[in-house]
Amino acid sequence: MLRVVSGVSLLAERGQVTALLGANGAGKTTTLECAQGLQKRSGGSISLLGHDPAAAGAALRSRVGVMLQDGGLPPSARPIPLLRHIAGLYARPWPVDELVQRLGIDTFSRTTVRRLSGGQKQRLALAAALIGRPEVLFLDEPSAGLDPQSRQLVFDLISELRDAGMGIILTTHLMDDAQRLADYVYIIDGGRNVAEGTVQELLQRAPGVEAGTEHIRTLVFEAPPGLDLSAVLPAGIDVTEARAGSYCVTGALAPQHLAALAAWWEAHDIMPGSMSLQARSLEDVFLDISGKDIR
Amino acid sequence: MTRNPAEAVLDGPACRQEPASLLRRVLLQGKYESLAMLRNGEQLILAVVLPLLALVGLTVTPFLDGMGDSRINVAVPGILALCAMSTAFTGQGIATGFDRRYGVLRFLSTTPLGRGGLIAGKALSVLAVLCLQVAVVSAVALALGWQPPAAGWLPGLALLALGAAAFTALGLLVAGTVRPEATLAITNLLWILLGALGGIVLPAEKLPAGGQSLVGFLPSGALGESLRQAFLGGGLNAGAALILLLWTLVAGAAAIRWFKWN
Numbered sequence: 073m074l075r076v077v078s079g080v081s082l083l084a085e086r087g088q089v090t091a092l093l094g095a096n097g098a099g100k101t102t103t104l105e106c107a108q109g110l111q112k113r114s115g116g117s118i119s120l121l122g123h124d125p126a127a128a129g130a131a132l133r134s135r136v137g138v139m140l141q142d143g144g145l146p147p148s149a150r151p152i153p154l155l156r157h158i159a160g161l162y163a164r165p166w167p168v169d170e171l172v173q174r175l176g177i178d179t180f181s182r183t184t185v186r187r188l189s190g191g192q193k194q195r196l197a198l199a200a201a202l203i204g205r206p207e208v209l210f211l212d213e214p215s216a217g218l219d220p221q222s223r224q225l226v227f228d229l230i231s232e233l234r235d236a237g238m239g240i241i242l243t244t245h246l247m248d249d250a251q252r253l254a255d256y257v258y259i260i261d262g263g264r265n266v267a268e269g270t271v272q273e274l275l276q277r278a279p280g281v282e283a284g285t286e287h288i289r290t291l292v293f294e295a296p297p298g299l300d301l302s303a304v305l306p307a308g309i310d311v312t313e314a315r316a317g318s319y320c321v322t323g324a325l326a327p328q329h330l331a332a333l334a335a336w337w338e339a340h341d342i343m344p345g346s347m348s349l350q351a352r353s354l355e356d357v358f359l360d361i362s363g364k365d366i367r
Numbered sequence: 368m369t370r371n372p373a374e375a376v377l378d379g380p381a382c383r384q385e386p387a388s389l390l391r392r393v394l395l396q397g398k399y400e401s402l403a404m405l406r407n408g409e410q411l412i413l414a415v416v417l418p419l420l421a422l423v424g425l426t427v428t429p430f431l432d433g434m435g436d437s438r439i440n441v442a443v444p445g446i447l448a449l450c451a452m453s454t455a456f457t458g459q460g461i462a463t464g465f466d467r468r469y470g471v472l473r474f475l476s477t478t479p480l481g482r483g484g485l486i487a488g489k490a491l492s493v494l495a496v497l498c499l500q501v502a503v504v505s506a507v508a509l510a511l512g513w514q515p516p517a518a519g520w521l522p523g524l525a526l527l528a529l530g531a532a533a534f535t536a537l538g539l540l541v542a543g544t545v546r547p548e549a550t551l552a553i554t555n556l557l558w559i560l561l562g563a564l565g566g567i568v569l570p571a572e573k574l575p576a577g578g579q580s581l582v583g584f585l586p587s588g589a590l591g592e593s594l595r596q597a598f599l600g601g602g603l604n605a606g607a608a609l610i611l612l613l614w615t616l617v618a619g620a621a622a623i624r625w626f627k628w629n
Contacts, residue, residue: 108477110628130386130479144474146466148403160395161479163385204478205384 077102079264086239091254099263100243104212108138134162137206141213143197147186151177151196155203162204171199190217211242215249247355261362274357291321293347304336305329386479396480396488401495410458414500421568422446435599443508444594445568450500455493455531457554460538464550472628493535515598522603523594529611530590536618543626561587586614
């Protein structure tokens with residue numbers, strides 16, 4: 073038996089965007105497909121609106137919208153007849169014209185699916201997932217292939233639907249998506265969830281820092297290579313030389329740490345170049361947790 | 368005018384979404400798939416043009432001489448059988464194979480349609496297109512002088528439906544287990560081989576001696592032979608019907624067992 077996902081435990085609530093964040097192959101799609109009832113799981117339990125998705129009937133499926141990573145739309149179809157067909161499978165669908173207008177599908181309604189751009193295809197797939205006015209919406213990599221305008225459009229709609237009470241679960245490997253959209257993030261790595269929390273909580277996580285106590289910041293500067301700064305800064309503040317001469321100081325930085333660094337530079341007659349102080353991004357958290365290896 | 372999505376999407380628990388009725392879902396899918404099949408030029412050639420060409424070919428050549436009172440009376444039942452194989456096996460198999468590649472099967476199985484509804488819709492579309500083929504081929508054949516006995520229609524149409532079921536199951540088995548390109552190659556190749564040598568349009572006794580006994584056990588041979596018997600006034604061939612039923616059950620069970628949805 074191949075265990076792709078083992079040890080993922082997560083909860084997604086109504087009125088929230090829950091993001092599964094992970095590198096390619098981390099097990100995000102597998103997790104999602106088990107929750108959608110598309111893949112048989114060999115163990116564990118999943119509850120979707122109080123039911124087991126593996127045994128989902130039409131009633132449960134009508135309350136759940138799914139946007140697959142590869143779209144799942146027939147290449148020879150035209151957008152509006154396709155949406156009308158899918159709408160017909162529900163008792164009370166979202167009016168097709170309204171959704172078409174909302175997602176800007178009217179601008180390419182005469183084009184077959186195979187000729188749509190990546191972003192147009194994504195918008196159509198989102199419309200197909202929403203046409204049944206679902207209570208739960210699964211989005212597998214929703215921003216893949218979206219240009220900045222489409223992305224804004226899609227993200228605005230997702231936020232509105234969330235505010236209207238829809239429970240939205242999305243996967244992404246883009247930190248920016250999670251940071252902009254997610255109320256709660258699970259970081260998945262090697263088929264397990266390795267960290268979870270609100271974006272704020274995750275941003276405050278760093279080695280040696282209690283969660284939720286201080287703001288993590290990163291100071292980046294250029295200086296002569298090979299400096300030993302470990303004695304200058306207290307434990308809990310990390311110094312790394314990412315490449316020769318480029319230093320990265322991470323931790324709950326406070327004015328006294330900057331003063332200590334400045335004093336040390338003064339004592340050694342060093343003038344650092346291209347210095348910047350950044351708030352920690354979700355990407356930093358992600359790389360800290362799941363390692364920097366390419367997989 | 369765009370409504371607030373809060374209003375459009377969630378009308379509250381009193382208005383929880385429900386699926387359309389099962390009948391409506393299957394009918395809709397059947398209609399959608401039928402139209403897709405009829406809009407596809409290659410499928411139309413396979414479904415209508417090639418069988419009509421074969422019909423004309425068999426009436427102007429002496430292949431079927433000596434088997435019935437006229438060439439066309441012997442030819443038409445085989446052409447109807449060929450139509451069933453075109454649509455149920457080759458056309459439907461290729462369409463399903465590519466639907467599988469593009470994730471269409473997976474997406475639709477997450478909608479209220481589900482896997483069962485999807486298969487039912489496909490079977491329905493095969494029957495709908497087959498009805499059109501039978502109407503077109505019969506009209507052309509009658510114009511060319513075909514004289515089917517009235518008693519031939521009931522067993523004939525029943526056998527055609529059974530043959531379509533067997534070929535649909537076989538088409539799904541191929542489409543669900545190999546890549547779509549391989550499905551394309553296999554179903555087209557078998558269409559030509561079974562069409563020419565499988566006892567569909569040419570009766571077994573016209574084939575090379577070695578294969579004659581085998582042909583009756585193929586779905587193509589069983590369907591072709593039994594349709595000729597029915598439309599030449601010989602009634603229902605129960606043995607051939609049983610063979611078709613067995614192919615349907617075995618291929619159907621194999622498709623259920625081995626069909627890969629992704």
